[in-house]
Amino acid sequence: MLLSNNHPNCASKYSRITHHFLFWDGNIVTITFEKYAKINGSTNILIIGFGSIGPAVLPLIIRHLDVDKKQISIIASENTNQKIAQQYGIHFECVTLTKNNYKEILTSKLTSGDFLLNLSVNISSLDLILFCHELNISYLDTSLERWLSEKDSDECLHERRTKLMTHKEYLKSGPTALICNGANPGLISHIAKQAILDVAEKVTNNPPQIPTTQEEWAKLVKDLNIVTLHIAERDTQFSLQGRQSDEYVNTWSVPGLLDESLEHTGFSWGTHEYELPNKVVKKIEETDNYRFIQLSKYGANTRVKTWIDDQGIFHGFVIPHAESFSLAEYFCYRDKQTNQISHPTIHYAYQPCNDAIMSLQDAVTNNQTNPDKTRILHSDIVDGCDELGVLILRQNSPEIYWLGSKLSIQEARSLVSNNTATSLQVAIGILVGIIHVINNPGQGLIEPEQCDFVQALKIASPYLGKFSGQWGVWPEESDYSWTFADLSVNLI
Numbered sequence: 001m002l003l004s005n006n007h008p009n010c011a012s013k014y015s016r017i018t019h020h021f022l023f024w025d026g027n028i029v030t031i032t033f034e035k036y037a038k039i040n041g042s043t044n045i046l047i048i049g050f051g052s053i054g055p056a057v058l059p060l061i062i063r064h065l066d067v068d069k070k071q072i073s074i075i076a077s078e079n080t081n082q083k084i085a086q087q088y089g090i091h092f093e094c095v096t097l098t099k100n101n102y103k104e105i106l107t108s109k110l111t112s113g114d115f116l117l118n119l120s121v122n123i124s125s126l127d128l129i130l131f132c133h134e135l136n137i138s139y140l141d142t143s144l145e146r147w148l149s150e151k152d153s154d155e156c157l158h159e160r161r162t163k164l165m166t167h168k169e170y171l172k173s174g175p176t177a178l179i180c181n182g183a184n185p186g187l188i189s190h191i192a193k194q195a196i197l198d199v200a201e202k203v204t205n206n207p208p209q210i211p212t213t214q215e216e217w218a219k220l221v222k223d224l225n226i227v228t229l230h231i232a233e234r235d236t237q238f239s240l241q242g243r244q245s246d247e248y249v250n251t252w253s254v255p256g257l258l259d260e261s262l263e264h265t266g267f268s269w270g271t272h273e274y275e276l277p278n279k280v281v282k283k284i285e286e287t288d289n290y291r292f293i294q295l296s297k298y299g300a301n302t303r304v305k306t307w308i309d310d311q312g313i314f315h316g317f318v319i320p321h322a323e324s325f326s327l328a329e330y331f332c333y334r335d336k337q338t339n340q341i342s343h344p345t346i347h348y349a350y351q352p353c354n355d356a357i358m359s360l361q362d363a364v365t366n367n368q369t370n371p372d373k374t375r376i377l378h379s380d381i382v383d384g385c386d387e388l389g390v391l392i393l394r395q396n397s398p399e400i401y402w403l404g405s406k407l408s409i410q411e412a413r414s415l416v417s418n419n420t421a422t423s424l425q426v427a428i429g430i431l432v433g434i435i436h437v438i439n440n441p442g443q444g445l446i447e448p449e450q451c452d453f454v455q456a457l458k459i460a461s462p463y464l465g466k467f468s469g470q471w472g473v474w475p476e477e478s479d480y481s482w483t484f485a486d487l488s489v490n491l492i
């Protein structure tokens, strides 16, 4: 609930308006409605996709960017949320982009200096990134997508990212294109850096110096013996509207969840791993900057034990995600003498909401990635929260550390309209990414690790509910080697 606002009676677009939000548990959160970036008057923002995430981020864009609503427009292949766009006075058009028509349609809507915010599914990120680069258009997306027509191919997320990186030299300057920047992937990379600093402070009993380069981060991770890092998430939101047996349900994109969960899971395979899950290994690959493993099991069939303080151990799905690769690359230490690399195992460990777990189970049985009957839980959610953070495991240490956001549905709704706990974590990640892109033009292709994590967390944290770190001791017997073999459930 909005308790009060302190309006400094100032008409300037840069006025700082402070709002105090009172939550049901008595907590008061203060948010400054500060304009963190100015959109040039001649710059237009085109949003592609207006499903669960588009409407969630729109109010944040209007709140925190100095932009005229006339500069924003939306296209999406369905008009499901058109009314929301209209309520904000934003132009909305129902358009379906395909591999054959995207250049023509986008050329008619975008010009040099504009901004493309890609919040869609089933549209090739690579094609849009190259298009934007050629036309000098800034770009941000939240996931590495491909055309619906290309989904029959076996190409996995790791291969899509590797293919994109072959263009890195070409994309090393020019309009900033920030990829895979939502909550996870996205904000979670900033949370990971903060978590590592927290661990360093506890271990050394001293506030550490903040590393300023990739090499310094990688050295710190190595010196701290961090061998496994989970993106540990548990979504407990639920609706009273029960799931029908032929319905596929989630708190964000259903095709998005099914697409990534029905891929043979793949993640960065830490250099401490010595026991291969032989029965289920599909591929092991040494890239220049990290080791990659792919299993013959789907993400929706692969579970690990992970931990969040108030939940204790729970089983999370190991679903392929871009942060597994970008963080491993960033935290990869290379010994200059031996040329040996070392980096942690990093992967997602996700327990989606109950209805999504049931949907995943049916999707695996029916090999279904694009079902007809889908539902996103939203205004019908009656309770629950999304806990999303980073779990840090250090070799030979029983002490574990989780840092992240615990955001309830009630908090999310009172902070920003059109939101659930899940969508707000994503939307605020997108907002901090947009701010980075606008304030840092000319960086070419970048990932969240290249952004300023201190500024990102400063802007994001008021929107993250309880954002705090928790130490604990692994509650089960373990040799504390934290290998995948030890943590996986029924795999080896």
Ligand SMILES: NC(=O)c1ccc[n+]([C@@H]2O[C@H](COP(=O)([O-])OP(=O)(O)OC[C@H]3O[C@@H](n4cnc5c(N)ncnc54)[C@H](O)[C@@H]3O)[C@@H](O)[C@H]2O)c1
Pocket (backbone or CB within 6 Å): 048, 049, 050, 051, 052, 053, 054, 075, 076, 077, 078, 095, 096, 097, 098, 119, 120, 121, 122, 123, 142, 143, 145, 180, 181, 182, 183, 184, 185, 186, 252, 253, 254, 255, 256, 257, 376, 426
């Ligand atoms: N990084 C993160 O933390 C994170 C979290 C949640 C979602 N995501 C990603 O964000 C994106 C959006 O998620 P969502 O939950 O809003 O998805 P959604 O399925 O609810 O909505 C997708 C939108 O894309 C539009 N669309 C689909 N195909 C299109 C086409 N060919 N042309 C034009 N529009 C098209 C749809 O009309 C819809 O508006 C997805 O890629 C999803 O994977 C990322």
